[in-house]
Amino acid sequence: MAVETIRQSASPLANWTKMPQFRRMDVLEPVGNLTLRFNTGNYIELGWDPPKRQDCVTEYEVCLDQLDEVNGTTHCENVTETFWYARFINIYPCTYYDINVTAYSNVSEPSPGEEIHAHTGPYQVINSCTSSNSTDEIYVSWLAPWGESCVTSYNIKWCGGDMYSFRCYLNISGETNVSKDARDYLITGLEPDVYYNVLITALGEDDTASEVIERPQKTCSAVRAVILMFNSSLLRPLCPRCSALENQSNQCACAFDNACVPQPEERRQLRWSL
Structure with a gap:
């Protein structure tokens, strides 16, 4: 038994395998069920489900990428970990966007980005x-x-x-x-x-x-x-x-009741005529 112990300690490879090994940092799971809740010509709201280990999430990054060959822009916002939705206002109507959501953590690497495509609607009349x-x-x-x-x-x-x-x-x-x-x-x-x-x-x-x-x-x-x-x-x-x-x-006053309701002076005439 003593000889066998000496052989194990004399093997550098055997000793190395017993030492704590360096482990690569975990990666967060991506967010789930990324969907558009509202989509108009100047307003977008999207929501998602948190990763399985949501207690590890510190914040979300939501990026809106305008798909335009000339004026294409990317705008990102950080969302606190307690909110699972984001809103963008003053966007362009009738425009294609890529929307990407990434979860971040202090104890693991960021999640892979989850992406959806959106086509904004027209502005209101x-x-x-x-x-x-x-x-x-x-x-x-x-x-x-x-x-x-x-x-x-x-x-x-x-x-x-x-x-x-x-x-x-x-x-x-x-x-x-x-x-x-x-x-x-x-x-x-x-x-x-x-x-x-x-x-x-x-x-x-x-x-x-x-x-x-x-x-x-x-x-x-x-x-x-x-x-x-x-x-x-x-x-x-x-x-x-x-x-x-x-x-x-300003050539026409669009009152909701127009001239259908008698004015005060007309009410007096109405009572007299009746």
Whole structure:
């Protein structure tokens, strides 16, 4: 037994194998389930699942790479380890981006980057306007968004009820799509003396969409219309169909109730006439 012990200690290779060996630093696993939560013409939000050893993560680096041969840029932001999402604002519409997320740690090497591709949607429409000069119609108009190269059509929704009710989005009264060249639409078949929310969205390529623009509008009262019919002296000019182009040059005031509600001096005349 003594001889065997001497032989083992005399072998440098045998002694080296018993010594603690240098181990390469571990590598974090990549983030999982990287997805786009919101994607409009000027806003992107993405989310992900943390690596399995999330207690080792100190921060995430999220990089947005604009795929443009001329003006391509890369913008990166650091996100604390407790947040599993990132938001980018003031980005370009109708633009392709590569988005890369890497997890960092103080006790291991960074994770491999996880990447997805995104095509941003169009900007929202501008100078949108609504008006109503009847009991059952609302006229809506708009101008095309900036950077409209990827606009494929426009979506118009409307819902009746409280002018400020968020439940309106869950109770759509009607909806239609119009061509990318359209700049106005006449909504018909509405109820009199009702507040409606008109929702305007620019639709883009690859199933993208702009932010929704909401315009409240009230239809004229049926009682008011009857009074005006039988008493022409009370008839005052109803708001014309206000176009977005006129609104842009301040030629038309797009009030949500237009001239449907009598002014104070008219109310006195109405009581006298009745």
